[in-house]
Amino acid sequence: MNLRDWEIIHALYERKNITRAARTLFISQPALTARVKQIEEYFGCQIILRERRGIQFTPEGEYLAKQAVNVLKQQEQIRSDVLSMKDNLGGTLKLGASNFFSKYKLPKILGDFRKIYPNVEFQVLSGWSEDIYRKMADRDVHVGFIRGDYPWRGRRDVLFEETLCVASTEPFEWMDLHKMTQINYKTDRKLIALVEDWWNENFDYPPNVGLRVDQVDTCKEMIINGLGYGIVPDLIVDDDPSIYKKTLKNPDGEPIIRKTWMYYDQDSVSVNTIGAFLRYIHSIDVKRL
The missing domain is CATH 3.40.190.290 (D-Maltodextrin-Binding Protein; domain 2)
Structure with missing residues (x-):
């Protein structure tokens, strides 16, 4: 099993269709089908069932799909951590923001931050504050910009009222x-x-x-x-x-x-890219943007 195999399992689980999964992965349908067969042989079990309107995952397949999410998250975190160890900060910063913050505040923040650190990439999730809070709790994002008070064991700072x-x-x-x-x-x-x-x-x-x-x-x-x-x-x-x-x-x-808060984990401050972003946010007047 390599990283590509976990990407295949994840794409199949997300799309529930071999043709659409193949398009997502930019490979042919026969190549995808062949690789799925090899994965099933490796684990010694069937992971998907083919139906008229798509595919259904077996219990073993469901378990592997959940593990695929964990493996891919871990790989991305390792890559981001290694890149952030360099003097020239890089890696991917995963941010979650309320709809209001995503529209009126975040574009200016990211544009100015990228001028300072051009090698940093961004993944942004936007939605209702309660959805972003759940993403923070699930560790799907590094930093969350959330309107309203939610219970949080990590750190949170008021940005404006x-x-x-x-x-x-x-x-x-x-x-x-x-x-x-x-x-x-x-x-x-x-x-x-x-x-x-x-x-x-x-x-x-x-x-x-x-x-x-x-x-x-x-x-x-x-x-x-x-x-x-x-x-x-x-x-x-x-x-x-x-x-x-x-x-x-x-x-x-x-x-x-x-209040609009910035939520994050205390441990993330030590990761260079995340720490640099947090320090940048603390240095500006977000309300006036």
């Missing part, structure tokens, strides 16, 4: 908010819970949701065009003077804030 606000093109009174059209958007569950708790503390009526959209940027455009109001982080709308904003406050009269 945002206040939540009601945004509208027209001035309004709090007492009238439940009568106005609310624009709802998909976001992570922690933010949904934060907003729902605030609403229930201040109103006896449910919000009048008249429009549902896929993301906060779409919500902003709908607000600008006078289609209703949205409850959003202030950074989303601060750049538009036409939008009227009121800050959400808790029962003590304090603004409701949401």
